[in-house]
Amino acid sequence: MTVTIKYFGLVAEAAEKFEEVMELHGAITASELKTQCLNGLAIADKDSVQIAVNQNLDDTITLKDGDEVALLPPFAGG
Amino acid sequence: MSRYDRQIKLTDVGPDGQAKLRNAKVLIVGVGGLGCPAAMYLAGAGVGKIGLMDHDKVDMSNLHRQVLFQETDVGRPKAVVAKERLEKQNSDVAFEVYEEPLTIENAENIIKQYDIVLDGTDNFETKYLINDACILTDKPWVFASIYKNEGQLSVFNYKNGPTYRCVFPKSTRQNISCEATGVLGVLPGILGTLQAAEVLKIILGAGEVLTGKLKLINMMQGSEQTININKRPEEIEKIRKHGIAPVYIDCDLKNKEQWYLDVREVFEQPKPKGKKVLSIPMGDLTSRYQEIPNNQEVFVFCQSGKRSKNAIEILKNEFGFHNLKNVEGGIETIIDG
CATH class of the missing domain: 3.40.50.720 (NAD(P)-binding Rossmann-like Domain)
Incomplete structure (x- = not known):
């Protein structure tokens, strides 16, 4: 199955992209995909990054073909 | 109008x-x-x-x-x-x-x-x-x-x-x-x-x-x-x-076996965890210097590396510490993660 991953803020910066389409095999939860995507990226606090699946904040959901996953770090600037 | x-x-x-x-x-x-x-x-x-x-x-x-x-x-x-x-x-x-x-x-x-x-x-x-x-x-x-x-x-x-x-x-x-x-x-x-x-x-x-x-x-x-x-x-x-939950942002330091001295004010963040991290703000150094180990290397840090440099000068000149090392880039350089 394929899912689209959208990166925001410092996650996008570390991944050097705003979006990617990923081919996945087997059942995987949003949270597991997050771990996979952030693995190796220079992000100090990965726990603070939230996950939305199809525009709904949720990290427990098991992904299905065509899902859009967003990785959202908190921003502090003002 | x-x-x-x-x-x-x-x-x-x-x-x-x-x-x-x-x-x-x-x-x-x-x-x-x-x-x-x-x-x-x-x-x-x-x-x-x-x-x-x-x-x-x-x-x-x-x-x-x-x-x-x-x-x-x-x-x-x-x-x-x-x-x-x-x-x-x-x-x-x-x-x-x-x-x-x-x-x-x-x-x-x-x-x-x-x-x-x-x-x-x-x-x-x-x-x-x-x-x-x-x-x-x-x-x-x-x-x-x-x-x-x-x-x-x-x-x-x-x-x-x-x-x-x-x-x-x-x-x-x-x-x-x-x-x-x-x-x-x-x-x-x-x-x-x-x-x-x-x-x-x-x-x-x-x-x-x-x-x-x-x-x-x-x-x-x-x-x-x-x-x-x-x-x-x-x-x-x-x-x-x-009630209001104050945000204490904690972190781990890279070397858990190393002694550290944090000379920042108590409210400064993040707060490192660990048994070998001493927190003594600049103003308390002269009254609490005896808490600092003097028989092994201690890394001294603050937010940027400037205050810790001054702290080492004070501890060296006034209390004879020769085991202190400044963390040049401040706390961010020694955080694990």
């Missing part, structure tokens, strides 16, 4: 709406990139009372985005300058200046005097503080934050809706400000203006308030997305039960 004629013409406003605006009280916490444009539009619209809270002074590097300030204001308190400028824009509005930071001690007392809080802050500690104080005083707050070319916007605690802790339950030490990352002035301009729009909608009871949703804007990409957020009732209940 009335000053407000052009907005009263709108059916969403009308004479009744204008009266609602005149009776409304809005507190702006942080009169910076977000707070300046927000304050100008809210004053322009005739919001009855506006609180301006900022303990910072105008800096030349603020002027590209903090549109209330001028070159001659550099060095003056932001909240005071903002009031002077906004009074010229609209003398109908009552302005209250707070030249102090929002703290656990003053937050509830100040916020309860207002109907809505507009968040113009640049750090997580104050965002969580606003959130918790708004839960306890039952006030909605309009949140915005930016990172480089991106912005986040939402209305929290509106009519029992989700709060900031429902989106980001855990605070983070990645407190990255505009000073650190850089920002084009227009981005906080856009977000601050959108915050003012949410405030006006709440006061007027018009349109769709951005509650239960997090809006993400990328100015450079020209893209926008809205994420639905759900309430985490347990997060809200915790605050209702135990």
Whole structure:
């Protein structure tokens, strides 16, 4: 199955992209995909990054073909 | 012709709406990139009372985005300058200046005097503080934050809706400000203006308030997305039960076997965990130097490496320590993760 991953803020910066389409095999939860995507990226606090699946904040959901996953770090600037 | 004629013409406003605006009280916490444009539009619209809270002074590097300030204001308190400028824009509005930071001690007392809080802050500690104080005083707050070319916007605690802790339950030490990352002035301009729009909608009871949703804007990409957020009732209940939860941001240091001496003030963040991390602020060194091991190497750190260098000088010259090593780049260079 394929899912689209959208990166925001410092996650996008570390991944050097705003979006990617990923081919996945087997059942995987949003949270597991997050771990996979952030693995190796220079992000100090990965726990603070939230996950939305199809525009709904949720990290427990098991992904299905065509899902859009967003990785959202908190921003502090003002 | 009335000053407000052009907005009263709108059916969403009308004479009744204008009266609602005149009776409304809005507190702006942080009169910076977000707070300046927000304050100008809210004053322009005739919001009855506006609180301006900022303990910072105008800096030349603020002027590209903090549109209330001028070159001659550099060095003056932001909240005071903002009031002077906004009074010229609209003398109908009552302005209250707070030249102090929002703290656990003053937050509830100040916020309860207002109907809505507009968040113009640049750090997580104050965002969580606003959130918790708004839960306890039952006030909605309009949140915005930016990172480089991106912005986040939402209305929290509106009519029992989700709060900031429902989106980001855990605070983070990645407190990255505009000073650190850089920002084009227009981005906080856009977000601050959108915050003012949410405030006006709440006061007027018009349109769709951005509650239960997090809006993400990328100015450079020209893209926008809205994420639905759900309430985490347990997060809200915790605050209702135990009061404001201060954000102590902890972290681990790279070498757990190494002795460290933290000479920063106790409130400075993040706070390293571990048995071998001593916390003795600069002012307490002469009274507490005996707590520092003198038979093995101790790394001394502060936020940037400057104070710790001075601390080592004091400990060496006055108390004969020869086992201290300065952490040149400050705490960020020794954090694990």
